Amino acid sequence: MQRYNRHKLTIWIAGAILIILLSIIYRKFNPLDSSLFPKCPFLMLTGLKCPGCGSQRALHYLLNFQIVEAFKVNAFMVVSLPFLLLLTFLSLTYHRSSRLLKWRDRLYGKRSIYIILAIIINFWIFRNILSF
Template structure:
């Protein structure tokens, strides 16, 4: 029985590494600003930037080590990445090893409503055409 549990853990680890490797490969090799990537549907329909606009280009720049350029495309996403990576890491460890660790920050109402409020404020401010708020819009 332990043999199959170990095989299942190895399979799960290989699956995660394959998916993560594929994601890194695609965003490292293909530049979202020059290749055919899915555009933001909200921007396409309304002409306004959503909180996620510029994230694909920011991830591409982060994988190339250009933190300032990535920050210029989507500062909220760049600042949120460490929290999301840690939370995703805890979830993956739980899935692979059958543990029940929790990232307690995600269970805090203050964090959830606070982050939602920051995202909505960021959404509104990045669409204002006035300096310094126009600096929040993604560079074209």
């Protein structure tokens, strides 16, 4: 049991260090101006934006407190961050009340997955229609 806890703690520490390092890199370097960051293969092949296009720049802008600029490059990512944080919180909460479990089941349920997929597909289509 102690070996399991030590292993789990090591993974958490490594994950935290990785997140901190990536945050520093994304805050300091703008993906638009740097060759450090990968370009979107879908955009390069088709000329169309995928739902994730602009996410790296949006993250850069968010880390530099430029929320309007982040929203301009990928509104979906900016709007979905609170939802992702809520999902993370619900997944990591050890002592869940019945109320938290109920919300977790709703947000991880089949209906939610279909709704999220529909939102992503609509965002994908409309962002390309509006960019022409």
